[in-house]
Amino acid sequence: MVPFIACLLLFLLGLYAIVLKRNIIKIIIGFSLMEYAVNLLFAFIGFKQGAIAPIITRLGMTQDFVDPLPQALVLTSIVIGLATTALMLAFAMRIYEKYHTFDITEIRRLRG
Amino acid sequence: MIELYVLLVAMLAAAVVAIEIKDLLAAAVSMGMVGFSVAILFILVQAPDLAIVQIVVEILAVVFFAAVILRTTHDDSTVQLRITSRMILPAVLYGIFVLMFVAVMTSVLRELPVFGSPLMRVAGNYLAVGLNQSGAANLVTAIVLDFRAYDTIGEAVVLFTAVVGVLTIVRQIGRKADAGEEHA
Amino acid sequence: MSRGMTVIVQSVTRLVAGMLFLFGCYIVLHGHLTPGGGFAGGVLIAAAFILVSLAFGSVENVEQHRYTFSSVFESLGGLGFLAIGLAGYLAGHQFLSNLWPKVGEPLTLFSAGTIPLANIAIAMKVGAGLFAIFLALGASRFVMKD
Structure with a gap:
């Protein structure tokens, strides 16, 4: 139960950065933290006490394996997370070149 | 499983530092620490595939953040201690x-x-x-x-x-x- | 000392970059037997290229060539994955179904049908795509500004 609660706390920390921070880089860091929280929650849900990683090393193994399905889902999600983070960083860089600031309230004032 | 709880605490502490610190480069490095903690947690819950991907992806994420921050500015001028009226809503x-x-x-x-x-x-x-x-x-x-x-x-x-x-x-x-x- | 990092970093990079690339290829090719696969191996290969271009810097037109090559490889990876899917469809099964899963001895390198080929396609797509993102963000020209 404690690992799940830690994941939820990390999710709330990321959401706090997105809602209440005014710096764009901090907001992107908040997005990354939320993504880590969700990935970690998936991996924790699939964990089985005393089991081994789901890789068959010889024929006719009888040990318990952990759940491989959440791992397969998270595997694609991690790489997608890096690509979307890079996309957000590109937006941030473009905004900085136009407005010379990362402060979102300044950007709103300069619109038009 | 004591190491799992130690890593969870380290992860949360690094997340708080990454959100609240004034220097953006230090914030990116703290985010990297969160990512590496997540990678080691993946190893502890028997997911070596995820651990490999997470480690390499985290290195590239920090490199991307450093590229953008060094190209622009690494001073977060919006960090302030007093509470203004536009933060209330x-x-x-x-x-x-x-x-x-x-x-x-x-x-x-x-x-x-x-x-x-x-x-x-x-x-x-x-x-x-x-x-x-x-x-x-x-x-x-x-x-x-x-x-x-x-x-x-x-x-x-x-x-x-x-x-x-x-x-x-x-x-x-x-x-x-x-x-x-x-x-x- | 015109571009790139110091001579220490460059010497270490000469030793390490080849091994990093080789390790990425190993992870891709053994993706159906050991931990890893197309995603991890592709990101590792991209990291090898990124290490070289961070350590040695780059000139504008060389970077243009690298950008073109990475775009071509990314498209080839995506097309290869779609072609593997279509091959399963044309052979009379569903789209993306595995051809010849029984061919070869299990737990050896040549087994698992089309899964190693799909791993290679995914690795090309992921590695080339991330390297293109790195070139677009322009890190190799701005890291050593001061």
């Missing part, structure tokens, strides 16, 4: 969301399987027939590229869209701004 909304989130999550956490004993309703079938039907010894690869390969196609499409988006946003200004044509 987001803070109230966030507080309301946190209350609702906690209320929902207390019931969800009661429904979730206990940590260490998953349900494995779908995965039991994959574990039973995976080696025979796909021939792959690594069952995660068997699921990613055989049983659930449509997920991988979707991932490829999202990755392609993100790459095209980055190139579209950055390439032209990167070249033109050096020549002094746009937004001088």
Whole structure:
């Protein structure tokens, strides 16, 4: 139960950065933290006490394996997370070149 | 499992530092520490595939952050200790969301399987027939590229869209701004 | 000392970059037997290229060539994955179904049908795409500004 609660706390920390921070880089860091929280929650849900990683090393193994399905889902999600983070960083860089600031309230004032 | 709890505490502490510190480069490095903690946690819960991907992806994420921060500025001028009036509405909304989130999550956490004993309703079938039907010894690869390969196609499409988006946003200004044509 | 990092970094990079690339190829090719696969191996290969271009810097037109090559390789990876899917469809099964899963001895390198080929395609797509993002963000020209 404690690992799940830690994941939820990390999710709330990321959401706090997105809602209440005014710096764009901090907001992107908040997005990354939320993504880590969700990935970690998936991996924790699939964990089985005393089991081994789901890789068959010889024929006719009888040990318990952990759940491989959440791992397969998270595997694609991690790489997608890096690509979307890079996309957000590109937006941030473009905004900085136009407005010379990362402060979102300044950007709103300069619109038009 | 004491090391798992130590890593969880370190992860949360690094997340707080990454959000609150004034220097943006230090914030990116703290975010890297969160990512590496997550990678080691993946090893502890027997997911070596995820650990490898997470470590390498985290290195690249910190490199991307450092590239953008060194190209622009690494001083967060918005960090301030006193509370201004325009922070009140987001803070109230966030507080309301946190209350609702906690209320929902207390019931969800009661429904979730206990940590260490998953349900494995779908995965039991994959574990039973995976080696025979796909021939792959690594069952995660068997699921990613055989049983659930449509997920991988979707991932490829999202990755392609993100790459095209980055190139579209950055390439032209990167070249033109050096020549002094746009937004001088 | 015109571009790139110091001579220490460059010497270490000469020793390490080849091994990093080789390790990435190993992870891709053994993706159906050991931990890893197309995603991890592709990101590792991209990291090898990124290490070289961070350590040695780059000239504008060389970077243009690298950008073109990475775009071509990314498209080839995506097309290869779609071709593997279509091959399963044309052979009379569903789209993306695995051809010849029984060919070869299990737990050896040549087994698992089309899964190693799909791993290679995914690795090309992921590695080339991330390297293109790195070139677009322009890190190799701005890291050593001061």
